[in-house]
Amino acid sequence: MSFSWHTKGTNQDPKSKVGLNKKNESARTRMEVCKALQHIIEGGRTIDWIRAEKSQWISTPLHRELLYGTTRHYLSLQQAVTELLKKPLRDKDRDLFQLLIVGAYQLKYTGIASYAIINESVNACIVLGKPWARGLVNAVLRQLQRSAEAAQTEKPKDVGSEQDLALTNASSDHPAWLQEKLASQYPNRWQALVIANNQRAPMTLRINSTKVEPAFYKAKLREDDISFTETKMVETVVLDAAQNAETLPSWLAGEVAVQDLSAQLAANTLMALLPPHIAEPSILDACAAPGGKLFHLHERLSAxxxxxxxxxxxxxxxxLNETKIIGTRLGHSKDPRLTMLCADATKEDCCGDLQFDGILLDAPCSGSGTIRRNPDIRLLLKADHLAAHQDLQLQLLHNLWHRLKDGGTLLYSTCSIFEEENDQVIKKFVEAQVDATRVSLQLKYGSATSLGWQLLPTEKNTDGFYYAGLAKAEKT
Ligand SMILES: C[S@@+](CC[C@H](N)C(=O)[O-])C[C@H]1O[C@@H](n2cnc3c(N)ncnc32)[C@H](O)[C@@H]1O
Structure with a gap:
């Protein structure tokens, strides 16, 4: 197929003729998503960074649908678009490539009429100040539309081939190294993991038991016709359909928080590991922001x-400032039992001379267990990052160990499914630290590994997560 790279009669000033009026709203959204994608693909930024620094690019449900969808399927869409371009776009026109990715995503994964997708993409060329590219965008997207329609008519005939198709599609959205790593560490389950990584994560709530009885809050959900599934934890429910958190009952009153089920196991697990005789525990959450596990822990400790x-x-x-804002909504930030400290937890003086009965180390990690929730991870994570994560995790463990009282317990956690950040860290730590012993865990979801406990995104409603318990010997 041949493209016309320039559209006739478009050498006018596009903005003065068309203007950024309301009609252009969705074209502008498209342009902002393209910029966000460029920051991820070319600048190595995360979606979290965009949320913090360029919040206008992720401000509406449409922005989020397009940004999450395109990052989830970027690798396969990139291939499809590249194949249709007769020659690569110039560096200064990379925004057009992202525009094609957004259009291609909508054509393949949304039920929106293709003429609307193509029209809006063509209009977005004007918003991008590149009206000459309208012909190119129109031609590439029409070609993709024809391929999408052809694929629709070749639907698989049986369940087996549907699964094969899901795996083929999900595989094409994973970099080769990541898929190989999953296959080597999970030889029997990597296919299910790859498919799970391409699904949307459920929305899970934690009911703030310092504010409301879980049963009361569940009644409020029912009253508002918000259907949900109960879990093995009384304060945890999984919504049947995700919705804007601010529309949940008593959101502003702080009766509920959004937190994945796997992450909600941290507080109860650390509580169970605390020495039984203890009356007024002193606890450190060593990597606390933005406070999901911190506030849950505070709620459990208060009970x-x-x-x-x-x-x-x-x-x-x-x-920490964001944590404080979240804590204010939940009614915790002014609680004198809660203290925030800004310091580097690898440094000896991070906590002054404080000593703790229990420490939660929710370590910085690859996030490989949360790829369905953070689809940009598949694009940004590289195989050699795991060694750097492990170094930092070990440094944190060794330093924080000195802040733990004799007889105290440390709960180590990551949202990773790779052994480099999990069992390997615990093995190296226990080998080096003579007064550390491993504590066996028995959690309500997931299964034991040789040294800890692993949750996988293939299990119903959980992100991939790892926990390991460590006890410090009493001095004799
Ligand atoms: C996995 S996140 C913690 C999530 C948090 N526990 C929660 O449940 O919401 C890891 C945190 O570790 C922090 N961090 C990274 N390196 C650190 C260090 N050397 N000292 C203290 N905190 C660190 C990061 O700023 C980040 O907030």
């Missing part, structure tokens, strides 16, 4: 102890 001290440490003040 069990008359008083406690909970310290939230993180090395990024900006993230």
């Amino acid at each position: 069990r102890f008359k008083t406690h001290q909970l310290f939230a440490l993180d090395n990024k003040q900006k993230r």
